[in-house]
Amino acid sequence: MIPADRLAEHEVAIFLFHGVVEKSDYEVRNYTRKHLTHDLFRRVVEQLLAAGEPISLSQIVEHCRSGEPFPPRAFAVTFDDGFENNYSIAAPILSDYGVPASFFVTSGFIEHNSMSWIDRIEYFMEQTPRGALCLPWAEKAQRFDDRETKIALLEQVRFHAKRDPTIDLEALVSDIFSQGGLNEIECNDDPLDRKMSWDQIGELARHDLFAVGGHGHTHRIMSFLDDDDLETEISICLRLLEQKAGISTQHYSYPEGLAYCYTDRVIDVLRDRGIVCCSTAQEGTNRLNESLFELRRIAVV
Numbered sequence: 001m002i003p004a005d006r007l008a009e010h011e012v013a014i015f016l017f018h019g020v021v022e023k024s025d026y027e028v029r030n031y032t033r034k035h036l037t038h039d040l041f042r043r044v045v046e047q048l049l050a051a052g053e054p055i056s057l058s059q060i061v062e063h064c065r066s067g068e069p070f071p072p073r074a075f076a077v078t079f080d081d082g083f084e085n086n087y088s089i090a091a092p093i094l095s096d097y098g099v100p101a102s103f104f105v106t107s108g109f110i111e112h113n114s115m116s117w118i119d120r121i122e123y124f125m126e127q128t129p130r131g132a133l134c135l136p137w138a139e140k141a142q143r144f145d146d147r148e149t150k151i152a153l154l155e156q157v158r159f160h161a162k163r164d165p166t167i168d169l170e171a172l173v174s175d176i177f178s179q180g181g182l183n184e185i186e187c188n189d190d191p192l193d194r195k196m197s198w199d200q201i202g203e204l205a206r207h208d209l210f211a212v213g214g215h216g217h218t219h220r221i222m223s224f225l226d227d228d229d230l231e232t233e234i235s236i237c238l239r240l241l242e243q244k245a246g247i248s249t250q251h252y253s254y255p256e257g258l259a260y261c262y263t264d265r266v267i268d269v270l271r272d273r274g275i276v277c278c279s280t281a282q283e284g285t286n287r288l289n290e291s292l293f294e295l296r297r298i299a300v301v
């Protein structure tokens with residue numbers, strides 16, 4: 001996919017990235033290209049700049065409110081989750097080219113430099129040459145012994161675990177590590193895992209080009225939470241951004257971000273907390289009359 005091909009005259013394309021790394025030479029890890037190599041990222045930024053005009057999310061909010069048309073072929077850059085490589089690799093490139101960006105961080109990941117459940121399972125697959133896993137949705141144990149069978153299993157885990165609210169993701173990770181006889185991992189300083197510090201996040205937020213927003217405290221799917229957990233998830237995230245990095249934000253992105261991941265109830269709580277604009281992971285570009293709580297994005301992989 002060439003991101004610049006998605007730019008449109010009267011719409012804004014909001015691109016979703018997760019990370020940018022120097023190199024990606026793993027067997028299975030990063031098979032989804034969640035983290036682009038820095039050469040590719042630089043090329044994407046150059047192509048976007050040659051084809052369109054960068055704007056910030058705050059400018060998108062202003063255009064949507066005033067009705068003033070977006071600049072032709074406008075685009076915005078966003079990053080989810082809070083990887084350290086956003087600060088050390090992506091931000092300097094964006095700064096070189098004068099491209100604004102928003103960084104949505106998951107506060108629990110930042111507090112403990114912790115890995116998401118799927119990154120831990122990918123790590124397990126990278127570290128385990130072969131084996132078999134009993135998974136809650138399958139009747140029989142499933143073997144893996146090469147890149148192809150490992151990726152097929154990871155795809156299956158992604159499919160089921162992201163859609164079934166009854167699956168306890170922490171328990172799933174523990175169970176997989178114990179079936180493989182591998183010590184469970186919580187955090188890792190590999191470029192695919194390391195998260196930003198609060199100081200780095202504060203520094204990004206003070207940069208003229210950059211903004212920081214919330215992306216949950218635990219990264220759980222917000223529509224799956226009861227009222228109390230939903231309140232807690234949002235308020236801890238926003239409180240930590242304020243206390244640890246001095247950031248009072250109006251921006252948020254929904255963890256996982258697909259249509260079933262947020263509801264009117266979720267939007268009401270975010271609005272009550274002062275959020276004015278929320279990005280989804282629903283695919284597409286945005287017109288001027290878009291709901292600011294349902295901004296579509298295009299994942300760059």
Ligand SMILES: [Zn+2]
Pocket residue numbers: 080081215219255256
């Ligand atoms: Zn995320």
